[in-house]
Amino acid sequence: MSVIYDPIHWTPHKRLYDRLMLAFVAGYLILFGGLQLVFHPQITAETLTIRATGTLAFLMLHVILCIGPLCRLDRRFLPLLYNRRHLGVTMFMVALTHGVFNLVQFHALGNADPLVSLFTSNTQFGSLVRFPFQSLGFFALIMLFLMAATSHDFWLKNLTPPVWKALHMGVYVAYAMLVMHVMLGVIQLEKSPVLIGLTGAGVVAVLGLHLAAAVKQARTDGGARRYAAKGIPDGFVYACDVADIPENRAKMLIIGGENIALFKYDDKLSAIHNLCKHQNGPLSEGKIIDGCITCPWHGYQYLPENGQSPPPFHEQVCTYDVQVAGTKVYVNPTPYPEGTARPPARITLATL
């Protein structure tokens, strides 16, 4: 998991995912190119490349942004999440092609430096409609580059997860700039209501899915708080019934601000922090494989009794106390330091 850095941790699923993704990229470029040649037979190769890569990168960015909320709404989308960074890097490469072709076609043929030309060819920064949309694309591309360049686990570890996460949340800033880039570009150059409509539909889809996922999360959190109101003394609060948790699976709880994954396995119950040390993946959506809690995102593993990754790995998460009374499960939301061993609660015939 973290002892050796490989260029890519290949798995059969990743290979399949990448093949499907590259097939989609190739298929899109062929289809888009064919349609452009049919409807615009005079189009130059450069313009065709700019249009094809620009629309493809924008479409891929929408897919990337929709994967997170889709997974929170329906677990069947989780396989899309596991290899999202390859999708992100590929999207950046497509966007880079779009940017380079634009820079060459529109700014590299004069006397001025291409970047100087980019920022001086249109200086109507005070106008909403005539705003220089290409500069928005340039800054968005820089942000996408930073995310693609730091996508390797080395950067996650050495920039620290909070910094890395904050950097990668910049995708939403980049997305906002790209929406403006596309909208202004369409308004200033294409004047196509279809393109404006498609861009608007994309924005609605991204915002709608994020909103739906947030509502679902708020309902889940509210449920946990209602359970908490029935708490018993000594800091333990009611979590759920034993039967509510499938074998080798978990229930996600938010109690007292703590995000907890409560696992049932081998007639035992253990609770650990819900967020994986790797990329904050939801451990409660994983399952126990070979005695280890396995993160659904990238397979990082933790022992349920102590929240430690099995040797030789060294990731650790917080642990919590669990008690069973009858068929009811109680969790104390006070976290123990990362990697602290806590005895699991036993499910016996007497408790049931």
Next chain:
Amino acid sequence: METIKFIVNVFYLYLLAGVIFAALFIWRGAAKLDESAKGISWKTRALLFPAGAALWPVLLRKWLQISRAHSTDE
């Protein structure tokens, strides 16, 4: 116009310094920063190069801090 020229030139200088730094970083610095990066393949080093060039002021500061800490220990 002159201001933009100046900013673009600063940007190019930043990139040039980043490229030189990143070459040193993937050769020596990465392993200083993270013991797990000792003996990594050249393919992996190549993957670290772009971010090494882009984030060179942050990485240089970290590298210097580690070097100072090691020299104090000795």
